[in-house]
Amino acid sequence: MTEMETAHEARTVVLLLGAGERTRELAPAFEHLGAQVVTADAVADAQTLTALIEQHAARYVVADLDTAEATNVATTGALHAIADRDDVEVFPTLRSIRFALDGEALRRLAADELGLPTAPFWFAGTVEELTAIGQHAGFPLVVKPVSGAPGEGESVLLRPEDVEPAWQRAVAAGAPTRRRVIAESVVEVDxxxxxxxxxxxxxxxxxxxxxxxxxxxxxxxxxxxxxxxxxxxxxxxxxxxxxxxxxxxxxxxxxxxxxxxxxxxxxxxxxxxxxxxxxxxxxxxxxxxxxxxxxxxxxxxxxxxxxxxxxxxxxxxxxxxxxxxxxxxxxxxxxxxxxxxxxxxxxxxxxxxxxxxxxxxxxxxxxxxxxxxxxxx
CATH class of the missing domain: 3.30.470.20 (ATP-grasp fold, B domain)
Incomplete structure (x- = not known):
């Protein structure tokens, strides 16, 4: 093996999961630091992910989860299967992924466990619960899905008749298995x-x-x-x-x-x-x-x-x-x-x-x- 081939074999390998625009912009950033980058679409199962890691001798696995719930669930499950390996590091951490995909758990972590200041908030699993929140908290309220892309499915409720359309919009934009929404009091901000x-x-x-x-x-x-x-x-x-x-x-x-x-x-x-x-x-x-x-x-x-x-x-x-x-x-x-x-x-x-x-x-x-x-x- 030549010196050049030896150097190539010793290069750090980064496996990027996700074929979106962020991954395409991120790949050159790793390459400019001397890493070898392998990109793959979201991985469906642990066996496929393990085979990719073994094939390319990947040292780092960097996932960019998209807004499709089925893709996220499959990729997260595959990452769980390799998280305990000593020869591979996974990014983000499984803890980060869990909270990124569950807005309800994230808000409770921030407000209840860490004591971070937030706008007053409530969670609802039915349109009736959202109606009750409106009656209790008053209007205006911001309603959005607990799981989904930022800004998607978000509505501002000004009156009781806004509740039903806001519920439908939020659950349509959120994950099908998480038909829950978060309602927040509107905080006047700069x-x-x-x-x-x-x-x-x-x-x-x-x-x-x-x-x-x-x-x-x-x-x-x-x-x-x-x-x-x-x-x-x-x-x-x-x-x-x-x-x-x-x-x-x-x-x-x-x-x-x-x-x-x-x-x-x-x-x-x-x-x-x-x-x-x-x-x-x-x-x-x-x-x-x-x-x-x-x-x-x-x-x-x-x-x-x-x-x-x-x-x-x-x-x-x-x-x-x-x-x-x-x-x-x-x-x-x-x-x-x-x-x-x-x-x-x-x-x-x-x-x-x-x-x-x-x-x-x-x-x-x-x-x-x-x-x-x-x-x-």
Whole structure:
């Protein structure tokens, strides 16, 4: 065997489960660190997963669970079967996966066990129970499925007659085996924030680092706007970091966690946490020295990370028809400090990015890029 072949055989192998756009963006981040990456669709059973690990001598298995319940259940079961192996590490941890797929358990962990501040909440398993919650708590209420993709199946209830449609919408968007919803009192907030929190290994044990807060807003048309940094008061920033550290350390493992927070003045409320990369974090492709993908790869491999923001930035994420954007790319990229990423998903996702000395200017530039791209649809 030649020296080059020996070096190739010694390369760290990362098995990425899931063929979505996040996996395609994450693979190069591992490869740039010298890892060999093998990608596979969601695995249906433990035997298939074990065969893949043995075939490629995988050292790390990194799963990106999608919103399909059947896929999640199959993949989680397969991961359980290999979790105790000494020669393989699984990311996220099985504990993280369990809470990511069960919003009811996650909220009880955050509020009841960890004592994190949250909006007042209740759970319902029938439309009658949801009706009773409305009578008890009053309106407005936010209702969403306990298990499902962020934002899907969510409604704001303003009156008793809104209960039945909100129930139907929530259970249709949630997992079929979990016909339960969460109802929350509406908390008046200034901004919704994603705090990307990186948990990795350090000389003295696990360490937690934070990116600058990312503000985000979902438009009625479905596009997601995010910007970094979102300025918080010193008190709110300390509270946000404390909340994020407590929930992430409770879940354990290594990697990037997207902690969702509601902020009003100095008050911060926990909303959600995802043990994976988030669309709002796509702004880091331009705003940070290391993007969320590079941070995740480093953390999984146990390497040092830094969360330095090199410039204020903004992004607009839009799902679009599969149209050729080349005719308007010139106009889009003529915007100062702009960039465009087209993620190969179904439907395609276009990410309009921009930086500027100020996040307000960066948001305006990103909007101009997105406006130009929309003219290609």
């Amino acid at each position: 901004v919704e924030v994603t705090l990307l929190t990186v948990r990795t290994a350090g000389p003295a044990g696990p360490t937690v680092s934070f990116c600058e807060p990312i503000g985000h807003h979902q438009s009625p048309e479905g596009s997601l706007e995010s910007w970094q940094p979102q300025q918080l008061s010193p008190v709110a920033l300390d509270s946000a970091k404390s909340i994020a550290a407590r929930i992430v350390n409770s879940l354990g493992g290594r990697g990037v966690f997207a902690v969702e927070l509601l902020v009003r003045g100095d008050e911060v409320y926990f909303s959600d946490v995802r043990p994976r990369l988030q669309d709002s974090g796509l702004v880091t492709l331009r705003s940070q020295r290391l993007s969320q993908f590079e941070l995740h790869a480093r953390a999984v491999l146990g390497l040092p990370v830094d969360t330095i923001m090199i410039s204020p930035g903004a992004a607009e994420v839009t799902c679009s028809a599969d149209a050729d954007a080349r005719l308007v790319l010139g106009e889009a990229l003529a915007v100062a400090e702009s960039d465009v990423r087209v993620l190969r998903s179904e439907p395609p996702v276009r990410v309009s990015l921009a930086t500027a000395p100020d996040p307000i200017v960066a948001r305006d530039r990103a909007r101009r890029v997105a406006s130009a791209l929309r003219r290609s649809v």
